[in-house]
Amino acid sequence: MDITSSNTTWTDICPINDLTPDAGICALYNEQQVAIFLCKQSSNVYAVANFDPFGHANVLSRGIIGSTEDIIYVASPLYKQRFNLATGECLDSEEHKIKIFNVRIENEQVQLKEAS
Amino acid sequence: MSKQRIVVVGNGMVGHKFIDTIIGNDETKYEVITFSEESRLAYDRVQLSYFFSGKTAEDLALTDAAYYEENGIKFVLNDKVVDLDFDNRNVITASGRVESYDKLVLATGSYPFVPPIPGNDQEHCHVYRTIDDLEDITKSGETSKIGVVIGGGLLGLEAGNALVNLGVETHIVEFAPRLMAVQLDDGGGSLLKRKIEDLGVHVHTEKATTEIVAGTTSRYRMNFADGSHLETDMIIFSAGIRPQDELARKTGIPIGERGGIVINNHCETGVEDVYAIGECALWENFIFGLVAPGYQMAKVAAAHMHGDSDTEFTGADMSTKLKLLGIDVASIGEVHGKTPGAQSYTYHDEIEQVYKRLIVSADGTKMVGAVLVGDVEAYGTLLQLKLNDMKLPANPSVLILPSSGGEEAAGMGVDALPDTAAICSCFDVSKGDIKNAVAAGCCNMGELKASTKAATGCGGCTALAKQVLDSELLSLGFEVKKDICEHFAYSRQELADIIRVKKIKTFSELLVDCGSGLGCETCKPAVANILAAYWNEYVLEDAHVGLQDTNDNYLGNMQKDGTYSVVPRMPGGEVTPDGLIVIGQVAKEFNLYTKVTGGARVDLFGAQLHELPVIWKKLVDAGFETGHAYGKSLRTVKSCVGNTWCRYGVKNSIGFAIDLENRYKGLRSPHKVKFGVSGCTRECAEAQGKDFGLIATEGGWNLYFGGNGGMRPRHGDLFASDLTDEQVRTYVDRIYMFYIRTADRLQRTSVWLENLEGGIEYLREVILNDSLNINAELEAEMESNVANYQCEWKTTIESPEKLKRFKHFINSKEVDTGLAFKVIRGQRFPLAKEIEITELVE
């Protein structure tokens, strides 16, 4: 499978059972580290880059999921900056935004696709 | 108009207050320059003794260079003003500096009086007035076993407390027949003496020292007029203070017969444009040795210079309330029976050691004075009755009789006070001022302190200020909120109660029960911590996993590059050579950076997520358990070897330390908790700097509580003495659980204790006398925790399901390629782009 095609197609990552509700995991996708979260209350799945631009380490999948008003975010385990899981925007600093990925559950599989 | 040039001689508490006031009046009008003989700008002398409980010179500072510079105030430190030239309006300093003035303010305070006893000027003889003095005293303390304070007045007792804190055997030598002769009557003085002696401090009254000579068993020997003597290694003189009126004497400014610069109601001296304020000033033949009257003088002088002649100094109240060596003492008004016809009521409880005396006018309608020792709850009420000259209740004795059970304390509520009533005399804050502050939006003590400064001086008014605040808030219909975050309208303590009472076992249940939203990085770990403290379930259960803060989440402390540290438990710091070899082998195999920690165990850094289970398997197989270095929980019990090896040890401190560590290991609490156990009073384990500290004595264990190192060091308070092993366990069980139940999120025991209303005495009431009737519950909770202990790493490596989380990628065996290391001193360090690694290489 080459990279151009995977940009437009969905790639299987892991069975849905590998996700822990309200916690994250990290997946390797197109040579990128992607943090995937399953939110139990909304049953939504989110995928964002695993790299913490403040701590300069690949750790966001190990952060805590939280909400403020209607925004669902992950707080970095290093210095606690919060990133909106739906948009990648940082709630604590406008200059920082992390990459987001398309994610879905299909046939009990978690699938990723580059966001257009 | 050109600026008025004001020179302030002395930058002590009152000099600074004056400067602060005058620039507040109109900063554009004045040019201010101040001189200090000391090496620092004004600091809080009233709180000087806190220097011994960990406050630093910065903590005590009342101002700083930046503030003065911002406001255009010039200051010269370390330079004493030695002469005044009234004709040319100049001041002249020791360094030869000459500065002109339009107005001159003398705020030179006072100096300690050292009685002319031969031998009083030796190396380890000190006074107690400045931070420098206290630094010298600390140094002497390091090489002394016995210390003596000469003088049993208010300051002498404070100095005595300092000696106790320094850990030397403490003696107080007083010339008069009773302690605190100025403030207390005979009854109060003798009860105080008894209480102080109960604390192990030796009190010698009616002793006049005649000479200080070389000692035989100690450094010095003090000979007394009655032929007796006392050996000691250091001496602190606290025999009273004398107004610092040297400049006035030299230049002819009128002074009083027994010293002090004479001032009028505007604080003007006998020389034109020269004012004197604070402890150097003599008003109507009276020196005010307290800070509040000095502050009033500062305001009066500033107002007068500003053209206001209506504000006058008309004397001040000398009532005092203090805690001396942990004993509450208060004195109000005139207590020495000098008021004609006065009558008194006395309440003396020899069992509880409480003494109260109320002196009333001949007709019994007004209060003259009061003395309180051992229980000063009535102080606020009595002081207000006196200050506002209020009419006494029909039967005044109720004012000092103990209130029987749940009843409202006798006397009057704060609502009865007029708005003009002075609540805080240090900062001249009235009840009306507090009302205004509340109306302007202030709703807790912190904000009240910030906006009015009330209760930030001697602290004597704190309780009263809080009562006024609360009653104001209540009357405005406020509810005081301490919500943990937006998801729960409860404080940590309230959440803990809800969880305990409703037996809630998961975060989701709690959210449904009383929260909203998804939770956040504040409430989730806090709740996880409470759940763990009450039910002690495995923290990586599915229901709990997503709650854990960074470190608990993977049972290791996350380091800056995302790798983890591995810290096996070594109870009491004891480890067998074989154990040490296993640790070394593991560190070598996984190339972990290895360091011995301050908590007497070994830290291994740089383990990657997927390596953690393999590493821990090897450690667990070798008999190690998790050290919970990642948890807000018991960390380490530091100890010395005690009487097993040490020549001085009186008890088996290492054995007891291991018992304690094994009992409380793993228990989650609002913040981390450390213990220290020393085998004798030499205190090699530094137990007083820990949350729980134990020091062995011949009579048993002394239990200290609330110590802290770290950011804000504090010595623990002595909770109880001469305890058996069993008593220690019981009391620690109770205190520990009580802390878990009631502390705030991330509140160390030291801060919790300081915020606990009633402090250590209240804690004693709860723990020793079961005043809340909860000890049985507390003990049962602790027992269940101890019984449910599990090594989290052992549970984890035995569960294939849980191990799934311990790999970097869910869908690949690859590892994190973002990590890079550099070798320094033969070991690995993370190489992140922003670290200046070169700094680390010498």
Ligand SMILES: Cc1cc2nc3c(=O)[nH]c(=O)nc-3n(C[C@H](O)[C@H](O)[C@H](O)COP(=O)(O)OP(=O)(O)OC[C@H]3O[C@@H](n4cnc5c(N)ncnc54)[C@H](O)[C@@H]3O)c2cc1C
């Ligand atoms: C241990 C202790 C505990 C106390 N506890 C209490 C308490 O609980 N409640 C209470 O109300 N009061 C208490 N006091 C008293 C209180 O500290 C004083 O009343 C207050 O500090 C007086 O302020 P001041 O500015 O007049 O003098 P100081 O604070 O003494 O300041 C005078 C300053 O002027 C400097 N100075 C003197 N001469 C010269 C010169 N010629 N040139 C330049 N500089 C000069 C001195 O070095 C000093 O720094 C306590 C005092 C001590 C020592």
Ligand code: SF4
């Ligand atoms: S505290 Fe006492 S028993 Fe322990 S090592 Fe020090 S001197 Fe020895």
Ligand code: SF4
């Ligand atoms: S003192 Fe600071 S740098 Fe050192 S371990 Fe603690 S938090 Fe880290």
Ligand code: FES
């Ligand atoms: S009376 Fe001293 S701080 Fe308020």
